[in-house]
Amino acid sequence: MAMRMSSLFLRTLREDPADAELPGHRLLVRAGYVRRAAPGIYTWLPLGLRVLRKVEAIVREEMDAIGAQELTFPALLPREPYEATNRWTEYGDNIFRLQDRKGGDYLLGPTHEEMFTLAVKDMFGSYKDLPLSLYQIQNKYRDEARPRAGLLRGREFVMKDSYSFDVSDEGLQASYAAHRAAYVKIFDRLGFEYVIVKAQSGAMGGSASEEFLAVSAIGEDTFVRNDAGTYAANVEAVVVPQAEPVDASGLPAAHVEDTPDTPTIETLVASLNANHPRQDGREWTASDTLKNVIVVLVHPDGTREPLAIGVPGDREVDAKRLEAQVGPAEVTAFEEKDFAAHPMLAKGYIGPGVLGEERESKIRYLLDPSIAAGSAWVTGADEHGKHVLDLVLGRDFTADGTIQAAEVRDGDPSPDGNGVLHTARGIEMGHIFQLGRKFAEALDLKVLDENGKLVTVTMGSYGVGVSRAVAAIAEDNLDDIGLCWPRAVTPADVHVVATGKNRDRDGDVFAKADEITAALEAAGLEVLYDDREKVSPGVKFKDSELIGIPTIVIVGKSLENGVIEIKDRRSGERREVAVDSALDEVL
Numbered sequence: 001m002a003m004r005m006s007s008l009f010l011r012t013l014r015e016d017p018a019d020a021e022l023p024g025h026r027l028l029v030r031a032g033y034v035r036r037a038a039p040g041i042y043t044w045l046p047l048g049l050r051v052l053r054k055v056e057a058i059v060r061e062e063m064d065a066i067g068a069q070e071l072t073f074p075a076l077l078p079r080e081p082y083e084a085t086n087r088w089t090e091y092g093d094n095i096f097r098l099q100d101r102k103g104g105d106y107l108l109g110p111t112h113e114e115m116f117t118l119a120v121k122d123m124f125g126s127y128k129d130l131p132l133s134l135y136q137i138q139n140k141y142r143d144e145a146r147p148r149a150g151l152l153r154g155r156e157f158v159m160k161d162s163y164s165f166d167v168s169d170e171g172l173q174a175s176y177a178a179h180r181a182a183y184v185k186i187f188d189r190l191g192f193e194y195v196i197v198k199a200q201s202g203a204m205g206g207s208a209s210e211e212f213l214a215v216s217a218i219g220e221d222t223f224v225r226n227d228a229g230t231y232a233a234n235v236e237a238v239v240v241p242q243a244e245p246v247d248a249s250g251l252p253a254a255h256v257e258d259t260p261d262t263p264t265i266e267t268l269v270a271s272l273n274a275n276h277p278r279q280d281g282r283e284w285t286a287s288d289t290l291k292n293v294i295v296v297l298v299h300p301d302g303t304r305e306p307l308a309i310g311v312p313g314d315r316e317v318d319a320k321r322l323e324a325q326v327g328p329a330e331v332t333a334f335e336e337k338d339f340a341a342h343p344m345l346a347k348g349y350i351g352p353g354v355l356g357e358e359r360e361s362k363i364r365y366l367l368d369p370s371i372a373a374g375s376a377w378v379t380g381a382d383e384h385g386k387h388v389l390d391l392v393l394g395r396d397f398t399a400d401g402t403i404q405a406a407e408v409r410d411g412d413p414s415p416d417g418n419g420v421l422h423t424a425r426g427i428e429m430g431h432i433f434q435l436g437r438k439f440a441e442a443l444d445l446k447v448l449d450e451n452g453k454l455v456t457v458t459m460g461s462y463g464v465g466v467s468r469a470v471a472a473i474a475e476d477n478l479d480d481i482g483l484c485w486p487r488a489v490t491p492a493d494v495h496v497v498a499t500g501k502n503r504d505r506d507g508d509v510f511a512k513a514d515e516i517t518a519a520l521e522a523a524g525l526e527v528l529y530d531d532r533e534k535v536s537p538g539v540k541f542k543d544s545e546l547i548g549i550p551t552i553v554i555v556g557k558s559l560e561n562g563v564i565e566i567k568d569r570r571s572g573e574r575r576e577v578a579v580d581s582a583l584d585e586v587l
């Protein structure tokens with residue numbers, strides 16, 4: 001049935017809502033798609049709900065297509081399972097907690113790993129029951145510190161979350177790959193320009209994790225990618241050195257295993273060649289000498305530790321630069337004897353100023369999560385006195401050793417050695433995650449294997465921000481006068497506007513518009529029909545532009561000449577067509 005604007009639960013607003021930061025959000029409110037109920041909490045009005053349902057339908061189709069089964073868990077959840085995985089505590093202030101009348105603790109689910117794990121444990125017990133993928137499309141609750149831009153970061157929001165259960169690691173790989181492929185289809189169908197980036201593994205551990213980021217200047221995530229398209233990562237995950245074993249003195253153990261992500265002397269040399277070409281025109285090599293290298297570590301508690309590596313000499317240039325960043329005390333207080341006495345030297349972590357193999361451990365020292373959880377500055381000069389080295393200058397390291405957003409710079413070498421990185425902003429639309437056995441272990445989810453032996457199940461978890469997708473699409477599909485929905489998610493295919501004043505005076509116009517609406521519907525199209533009386537044509541046109549349905553059919557005065565007008569909302573192109581061919585022209 002067509003949505004008739006004469007009775008539709010809709011009021012468009014001429015004024016921008018005061019609390020809306022972003023243009024798409026303003027338009028969603030003004031055009032009557034959503035209304036704010038509380039900060040970060042929104043009511044879906046009829047038009048908005050149709051868009052939401054279309055996004056859901058696309059997600060549902062692609063989940064069903066990989067054999068995932070839909071179910072729905074409650075949003076109101078007991079504390080115990082979240083206690084068992086430590087997330088009751090780990091989530092901190094981000095979780096909505098509440099109590100029942102007897103004082104029992106509950107939470108509103110922020111994500112449902114625990115519940116799915118327990119459900120599978122309840123019902124299944126054999127390797128023959130697996131693999132299994134389950135999903136739901138449901139409201140999630142997170143007490144976000146800064147609910148932003150309406151639906152983009154809600155405190156109540158709609159997420160599709162799915163979970164895979166496998167016996168073997170290869171099984172998990174396959175389930176993950178199937179979800180990844182489904183996500184590619186989902187985000188293609190939703191029309192996003194997106195990148196798939198390496199993501200941080202997060203607090204619960206696990207191995208592989210990728211995010212689907214819609215490329216957008218308003219995004220809260222920063223990602224990097226190289227030109228060749230061989231590397232893309234959230235900046236939170238650009239460098240993820242393995243946590244190094246730390247001995248009692250707080251220094252890293254002498255021997256560390258190489259991982260692909262561990263920055264090495266090659267990374268440093270590549271950075272020098274990319275950022276600091278030598279004056280003599282030849283390339284830097286690992287055996288080149290650096291003079292006056294000064295390293296300042298900033299510990300998590302804020303204490304600064306100046307270290308020098310290299311031949312002490314004229315430090316004026318570097319000292320000036322360092323003073324600007326760390327204050328004069330640390331630099332001027334630094335003496336050669338301090339360097340000589342530094343435990344790092346005794347341990348062999350630092351030595352004379354050669355970028356040789358021994359430097360490797362220094363770089364690792366800087367990146368070691370337990371030590372360099374604050375910042376590290378490195379600065380130095382080549383033999384011509386030219387400032388050269390700022391590989392980790394001024395960059396912040398998180399507790400798990402990754403470089404923080406805003407600290408990775410355009411032009412940094414790509415960790416895969418393929419060219420340099422460029423930074424851009426994105427909106428996290430989806431996140432896929434190989435959880436491994438952490439949740440199954442915590443909640444004791446085991447099945448019998450082929451030999452009758454109990455084995456722990458390995459899991460994946462996969463999320464799509466469904467309500468966030470509506471907001472992100474809106475932000476990406478608008479102009480000065482309103483929204484311009486892509487066909488895949490538009491609340492209706494055609495907006496029929498009858499411009500007559502009322503049915504008594506303009507009976508023909510309304511009758512023809514009724515007829516066209518019915519014909520379009522019979523042809524399988526969804527129609528929003530502006531059949532309001534006593535509303536001026538100008539107001540109706542403005543509303544149609546604001547609401548943003550892709551095709552607008554105007555039945556008005558020109559009906560006398562046997563024509564109606566068809567307008568393309570996005571391009572603004574209008575053309576008159578013979579009324580008899582209206583249906584063909586729209587289809």
Ligand code: ATP
Binds near residue numbers: 464
């Ligand atoms: P963000 O980094 O934006 O806070 P997240 O990493 O905390 O997101 P996940 O736990 O990975 O989110 O949840 C899966 C998906 O749910 C996200 O990729 C995102 O699309 C969506 N999502 C997460 N938080 C919100 C929110 N507050 N409002 C709307 N959608 C959200």
Ligand code: MG
């Ligand atoms: Mg979050």
Ligand code: MG
Binds near residue numbers: 428
């Ligand atoms: Mg995130």
Ligand code: MG
Binds near residue numbers: 428431
């Ligand atoms: Mg995420």
